Amino acid sequence: MIGQSPLRIFIAHAMLLLGIVVVAFPIYYTFVASTQTLQTILKPPLPMLPGDQFWNNYGEALFGGVGRMGGVSVGRLLLNTTIMALGIAVGKIFISILSAYAIVFFRFPMRMVFFWLIFITLMLPVEVRILPTYKVMVELGLIDTYAGLIIPLIASATATLLFRQFFMTIPGELLEAARVDGAGPWRFFFDILLPLSRTNIAALFVILFIYGWTQYLWPLLVTNSNDMNTIVIALRKMVSFADADTQWHLVMVTAMLAIVPPILVVVVMQRWFVRGLVESEK
Amino acid sequence: MFPNKILPYLLVAPQLAITLAFFYWPAGQALYQSMLRQDPFGLKSKFVWFANFRKVLADPAYLNSLKVTVVFSLSTAIVAMGVALLLAVMAEKVVRGRGLYRTLLIWPYAVAPAIAGMLWLFLFNPSIGSLAYLLRSLGIAWDPLLNGTQAMILLVSAAAWKQISYNFLFFVAGLQAVPKTLIEAAAIDGAGETKRFWTIVFPLLAPTTFFLLVVNTVYALFDTFGIVHAVTGGGPGKSTETLVYKVYNDGFVNLILGDSAAQSVILMVIVIALTAIQFRYVERRVHYG
Amino acid sequence: MATVDLNEVKKVYPGGVEAVKGVSIAIPDKALCVLVGPSGCGKSTLLRMIAGLETISAGTVAFDGKVVNTIGPTERDIAMVFQNYALYPHMKVYDNMAYGLRNRGTPRDEIDRRVRSTAEMLELSGLLDRRPRELSGGQRQRVAMGRAVVRDPKVFLFDEPLSNLDAKLRGQMRVEIKNLQRSLGVTSVYVTHDQLEAMTLADVLVVMNGGLVEQSGAALDIYERPASTFVASFIGAPPMNLLPLVGGQAGPALGDGTTVGLAPAGAATIGFRPEDADIEFGTDLPSDALVLPASVEAVEPVGAESFLHCQAGGGRIVVRVAGRTRVSVGDRLRVVCVAAKLHWFDQAGRRVG
Numbered sequence: 001m002i003g004q005s006p007l008r009i010f011i012a013h014a015m016l017l018l019g020i021v022v023v024a025f026p027i028y029y030t031f032v033a034s035t036q037t038l039q040t041i042l043k044p045p046l047p048m049l050p051g052d053q054f055w056n057n058y059g060e061a062l063f064g065g066v067g068r069m070g071g072v073s074v075g076r077l078l079l080n081t082t083i084m085a086l087g088i089a090v091g092k093i094f095i096s097i098l099s100a101y102a103i104v105f106f107r108f109p110m111r112m113v114f115f116w117l118i119f120i121t122l123m124l125p126v127e128v129r130i131l132p133t134y135k136v137m138v139e140l141g142l143i144d145t146y147a148g149l150i151i152p153l154i155a156s157a158t159a160t161l162l163f164r165q166f167f168m169t170i171p172g173e174l175l176e177a178a179r180v181d182g183a184g185p186w187r188f189f190f191d192i193l194l195p196l197s198r199t200n201i202a203a204l205f206v207i208l209f210i211y212g213w214t215q216y217l218w219p220l221l222v223t224n225s226n227d228m229n230t231i232v233i234a235l236r237k238m239v240s241f242a243d244a245d246t247q248w249h250l251v252m253v254t255a256m257l258a259i260v261p262p263i264l265v266v267v268v269m270q271r272w273f274v275r276g277l278v279e280s281e282k
Numbered sequence: 283m284f285p286n287k288i289l290p291y292l293l294v295a296p297q298l299a300i301t302l303a304f305f306y307w308p309a310g311q312a313l314y315q316s317m318l319r320q321d322p323f324g325l326k327s328k329f330v331w332f333a334n335f336r337k338v339l340a341d342p343a344y345l346n347s348l349k350v351t352v353v354f355s356l357s358t359a360i361v362a363m364g365v366a367l368l369l370a371v372m373a374e375k376v377v378r379g380r381g382l383y384r385t386l387l388i389w390p391y392a393v394a395p396a397i398a399g400m401l402w403l404f405l406f407n408p409s410i411g412s413l414a415y416l417l418r419s420l421g422i423a424w425d426p427l428l429n430g431t432q433a434m435i436l437l438v439s440a441a442a443w444k445q446i447s448y449n450f451l452f453f454v455a456g457l458q459a460v461p462k463t464l465i466e467a468a469a470i471d472g473a474g475e476t477k478r479f480w481t482i483v484f485p486l487l488a489p490t491t492f493f494l495l496v497v498n499t500v501y502a503l504f505d506t507f508g509i510v511h512a513v514t515g516g517g518p519g520k521s522t523e524t525l526v527y528k529v530y531n532d533g534f535v536n537l538i539l540g541d542s543a544a545q546s547v548i549l550m551v552i553v554i555a556l557t558a559i560q561f562r563y564v565e566r567r568v569h570y571g
Numbered sequence: 572m573a574t575v576d577l578n579e580v581k582k583v584y585p586g587g588v589e590a591v592k593g594v595s596i597a598i599p600d601k602a603l604c605v606l607v608g609p610s611g612c613g614k615s616t617l618l619r620m621i622a623g624l625e626t627i628s629a630g631t632v633a634f635d636g637k638v639v640n641t642i643g644p645t646e647r648d649i650a651m652v653f654q655n656y657a658l659y660p661h662m663k664v665y666d667n668m669a670y671g672l673r674n675r676g677t678p679r680d681e682i683d684r685r686v687r688s689t690a691e692m693l694e695l696s697g698l699l700d701r702r703p704r705e706l707s708g709g710q711r712q713r714v715a716m717g718r719a720v721v722r723d724p725k726v727f728l729f730d731e732p733l734s735n736l737d738a739k740l741r742g743q744m745r746v747e748i749k750n751l752q753r754s755l756g757v758t759s760v761y762v763t764h765d766q767l768e769a770m771t772l773a774d775v776l777v778v779m780n781g782g783l784v785e786q787s788g789a790a791l792d793i794y795e796r797p798a799s800t801f802v803a804s805f806i807g808a809p810p811m812n813l814l815p816l817v818g819g820q821a822g823p824a825l826g827d828g829t830t831v832g833l834a835p836a837g838a839a840t841i842g843f844r845p846e847d848a849d850i851e852f853g854t855d856l857p858s859d860a861l862v863l864p865a866s867v868e869a870v871e872p873v874g875a876e877s878f879l880h881c882q883a884g885g886g887r888i889v890v891r892v893a894g895r896t897r898v899s900v901g902d903r904l905r906v907v908c909v910a911a912k913l914h915w916f917d918q919a920g921r922r923v924g
Contacts (some may be wrong), residue, residue, distance in 0.1 A: 023386070029401070034492055045416065094296075120303045127530075128546045130311045133308040151304075155297055175283075175284075180650060196661055213394065215394075218507065220511070232394045262392035263392040266392040273449055278378060
């Protein structure tokens with residue numbers, strides 16, 4: 001390592017701090033706004049320190065009864081979003097690990113055809129097939145259901161590719177040893193493969209949870225009724241910049257509640273998340 | 283390899299069923315519909331081959347949207363990557379607090395693009411935004427709700443802000459992979475720090491940079507629908523109407539099915555091209571180690 | 572307790588590659604059979620067919636006279652030691668050894684008893700709570716052995732189990748495996764590409780090449796009477812010296828023109844082992860011996876013996892002499908080998924006489 005002059009290191013710290021200010025400021029600002037009265041928010045500039053309305057605002061948003069957001073409580077929105085994010089994360093991991101297992105550890109006719117069929121879905125994001133997919137949803141009666149929010153999003157070429165890549169690094173001898181030891185396909189899967197995939201699963205879980213939580217176009221399409229909205233969509237519906245009636249202090253509380261859970265997941269599971277991200281995309 | 287004959291099919295069945303029902307069937311429908319045109323009453327449709335495509339590609343509104351998308355995607359990618367690279371290089375220099383910096387820089391990854399857009403709009407909203415207030419007190423006529431360029435700047439800022447964390451993590455990984463001995467060799471050869479960065483480090487980061495360029499472009503093309511929808515709704519005028527937003531708007535709001543389907547198919551071609559580039563490049567990367 | 576009989580066993584992969592082209596071997600009960608050959612000779616494929624990990628394209632594999640072709644590895648009651656050990660990385664040593672027994676529904680206390688006694692035998696008792704990555708190469712090897720032994724199977728299969736160990740440890744483990752196999756009395760098939768390992772371990776030695784058996788039998792018999800030039804050059808280190816014969820006017824001759832009066836009819840190659848040759852400075856030569864003028868190109872003293880690399884008979888040969896030698900590079904001398912120690916091979920490389 002080449003020595004760095006103290007000045008350069010000082011500059012580096014300064015730049016990083018500036019970066020953190022830029023990155024964290026919008027979130028901090030939202031938090032500050034969520035602790036102010038509506039009157040304070042409507043008269044910029046906003047104070048740079050949190051106000052004294054924290055308990056008031058959060059209490060009102062969480063327990064202030066219905067009527068504010070199209071008759072749906074924030075709790076319900078958080079529940080919807082959590083179900084969707086968990087459903088997508090668990091569902092994607094579940095079906096991807098099974099497909100990858102079949103593709104790597106079995107030899108059967110059409111194996112590569114299936115692989116390519118899964119792979120090509122990478123090139124078909126929702127955005128390029130909006131209307132026909134919506135029609136399928138209507139015909140299957142999946143509009144305004146949790147199944148509708150989750151199932152169409154759990155096919156995953158990325159997760160399948162990741163598991164396939166990982167499985168291919170498992171030495172063939174390990175499989176053979178297990179077979180000699182009397183393990184059939186299920187035993188091998190549960191006793192050997194699943195425990196060895198733990199880190200990969202954890203990493204993928206974080207990424208997919210975020211993916212599910214931050215979905216926008218899909219819940220916008222498949223939910224009509226307000227009580228099936230995710231918190232992101234509901235937030236969008238609450239905000240009207242033209243409308244003087246917008247309850248900004250409550251909007252800010254809702255925004256915080258929409259942001260904090262995924263941030264917590266990322267920060268708490270940072271180690272797996274970083275590894276999963278950098279490895280899965282490369 | 284297990285010798286089972288039926289089991290593997292059962293294992294791929296769930297993924298395959300979802301793929302066929304929600305990916306291939308709709309994509310096929312989109313292709314088919316892109317070649318149909320409905321009569322004004324929506325009663326009959328006629329097969330018109332590529333007429334819809336010709337119509338779409340000749341439509342000034344579509345071409346405008348194409349231009350908007352290119353400007354938006356490139357600006358977002360460049361800003362997001364530039365800031366991230368700068369921060370990553372700085373983070374490589376410091377020893378103390380590196381982990382803390384990383385933790386504090388990865389938050390926005392977890393923020394939904396639409397929410398990112400709303401936060402930025404809240405900051406820069408002409409009537410209640412504190413930063414808009416600041417800009418106005420500096421004498422800048424700031425109103426992204428009326429000024430198309432300013433609306434675009436706002437969208438790019440929000441979209442780039444959200445993507446900084448992602449790029450930062452990759453650049454840090456890329457920088458850590460640069461062999462320290464190479465940098466030392468360059469230092470012995472008399473290259474100063476700036477020169478070392480541009481002649482040694484940056485070229486070695488090229489694969490990471492290229493990869494991120496593709497990923498950021500895809501992100502800006504698709505994932506930012508939420509930002510556009512939540513912040514500007516394509517306006518003012520059509521100054522921030524991206525391709526994806528237009529597909530949604532024409533198909534869902536204005537119900538012009540043939541055109542929307544044709545636009546979908548064009549998008550599909552773009553994604554296929556980008557994915558192909560990405561994977562060809564990934565393959566090359568394997569060869570070069 | 573089992574005999575293993577292979578009868579015209581073949582392996583053809585989809586795509587037509589024939590890895591094993593018809594191999595028949597009879598392994599008596601309690602014997603240790605070593606399959607040796609260069610990589611790609613089909614020895615590992617053959618072992619995996621015995622294990623039931625590869626399907627058998629043609630022919631039969633029988634344990635105790637019962638054909639097991641269609642039976643899976645579990646039901647064949649075999650245990651296998653793999654080249655890279657294939658220990659389950661997330662399981663402790665104890666669980667690695669117990670896994671196979673658990674899958675077979677062995678009662679818990681029985682498993683515990685067997686794991687502990689096997690661990691004792693292999694000096695693994697102190698390691699039972701460790702995970703594979705906390706073990707040295709030699710210890711992992713022992714665990715892999717333990718996993719096989721604890722099962723008390725009909726047949727042991729070894730797939731190059733020592734090739735990842737350093738030379739010293741390899742020699743040590745070789746002896747241990749031999750002793751273990753003998754004391755347990757379990758019929759074993761052992762695959763290796765190391766001829767020294769093969770020679771020292773085998774009750775039945777099978778030399779394979781190109782998917783076929785070149786020669787099988789007792790190790791020393793094969794050493795003394797190699798059936799082909801392939802076997803001659805594969806078994807023994809340094810390998811047998813082989814020099815081609817050309818038909819001259821005055822009878823068969825070597826590349827440098829030395830006539831070889833002793834050659835039997837049909838011989839195309841003459842061979843002799845480095846230790847069977849001697850160097851001769853004087854003039855007192857046995858009458859029925861091969862005598863080659865040679866020039867020394869290199870001398871390798873290894874202490875107890877020395878190897879002389881010489882140019883002779885139109886090729887390069889190696890001669891082993893005991894102890895140290897006064898010979899130095901550039902010396903011209905004669906290499907002598909008595910007729911009884913000469914080997915002859917025909918055009919196709921098969922033994923003559």
